[in-house]
Amino acid sequence: TQTVSQSDAHVTVFEGDSVELRCNYSYGGSIYLSWYIQHHGHGLQFLLKYYSGNPVVQGVNGFEAEFSKSDSSFHLRKASVHWSDSAVYFCAVSADYNQGKLIFGQGTKLSIKP
Amino acid sequence: EAAVTQSPRNKVAVTGGKVTLSCNQTNNHNNMYWYRQDTGHGLRLIHYSYGAGSTEKGDIPDGYKASRPSQENFSLILELATPSQTSVYFCASGDGTGRDTQYFGPGTRLLVL
Secondary structure, three states: OOEEEOOOOEEEEEOOOOEEEOOEEEOOOOOEEEEEEEOOOOOEEEEEEEOOOOOEEEOHHHOEEEEEOOOOEEEEEEOOOOHHHOEEEEEEEEOHHHOOOOEEOOOEEEEEEO | OOOEEEEOOEEEEOOOOOEEEEEEEOOOOOEEEEEEEEOOOEEEEEEEEOOOOOOEEOOOOOOOEEEOOOOOEEEEEEOOOOHHHOEEEEEEEEOOOOOOOOEEOOOEEEEEO
């Protein structure tokens, strides 16, 4: 069974703080791990993806994520958040043998306090 | 310029009525997908397509049909809408490989009364 778990439904931080959004997966074989962002009232937009190589992946707007095979994790981080980072963040897993279908976590809503 | 568009953006339907949600993509992607988004469930795959003329069942296909008449267009059809199908529906396109990035439309908010 392929699952993606985002343990935090809601995270609140102050502007300028660092943040880590957690993602754990249960998936066999060669996989791709992605993060997508959804601003209120909009569709999802791609942030970054990991397949192989350097376990730290850089994305847009200062986001990065780190893959850990031992922990089955792919946590998203940002060193200093901006109010515009307020959104829902989705972790997703895909695989070539699964025709590229995405399996999403439940999402984490990130709220930024001024 | 938007590569994936959806229509309508909002829809109110009556129980038992027929609803058709449309999606158009200009990415020239082979694969297209329909998801629904509900609080606490993230996005769940309803139907997908490998190309014109093909439709495949996703994880929650019951109560839904799909149609892919061309590379660009992919429709989701609710023949007999029910209140449990009230949700936000997203269409996406991709090239069908694991490494692919999917591109999402803006969503359709459906309310079934």
